[in-house]
Amino acid sequence: xxxxxFRLKTLRRLREIHRDEQRGRLATAFEAERILQxxxxxxxxxxxxxxxxxxxxxxxxxxxxxxxxxxxxxxLALEAQAKVLAEQAAKLAxxxxxxxxxxxxxxxxxxxxxxxxxxxxxNHRAAATxxxxxxxxxxxxxxxxxxx
Numbered sequence: 104x105x106x107x108x109f110r111l112k113t114l115r116r117l118r119e120i121h122r123d124e125q126r127g128r129l130a131t132a133f134e135a136e137r138i139l140q141x142x143x144x145x146x147x148x149x150x151x152x153x154x155x156x157x158x159x160x161x162x163x164x165x166x167x168x169x170x171x172x173x174x175x176x177x178x179l180a181l182e183a184q185a186k187v188l189a190e191q192a193a194k195l196a197x198x199x200x201x202x203x204x205x206x207x208x209x210x211x212x213x214x215x216x217x218x219x220x221x222x223x224x225x226n227h228r229a230a231a232t233x234x235x236x237x238x239x240x241x242x243x244x245x246x247x248x249x250x251x
Contacts, residue, residue: 104234107227115216122209129202136195143188150181 109115157174160166 104231109220118213122213125206125209129206132199132202
């Protein structure tokens with residue numbers, strides 16, 4: 104009997120390529136998420152440091168009002184920047200989820216073809232075994248008749 108050949112091999116390969124592209128896109132989104140979180144952490148650290156220096160200046164006694172207004176404006180700018188980064192993080196989280204779902208779907212499509220190949224391979228093996236059994240039975244039958 105002929106060797107097994109999976110006729111949808113090219114389609115499976117295309118789906119594997121698509122799945123790998125989806126993995127890359129998800130990895131890119133995770134990297135963007137990591138960078139954004141790093142920026143948020145740096146901003147929070149800067150805001151905390153700035154607030155602590157503002158408190159230390161107030162403890163010393165006389166405070167320059169112009170300096171105090173400038174530092175408060177800077178603190179507000181940091182808070183606004185933190186809000187923008189939080190909004191970006193929310194949008195990025197949605198994008199990560201979309202890409203994760205796309206990867207899951209692409210992986211499922213590859214697994215469907217893998218299972219189909221396994222079934223077809225098993226059917227081919229069973230058919231080959233059956234053909235071999237028939238051939239051996241026929242040979243045995245011919246020998247039996249020759250001995251009579």
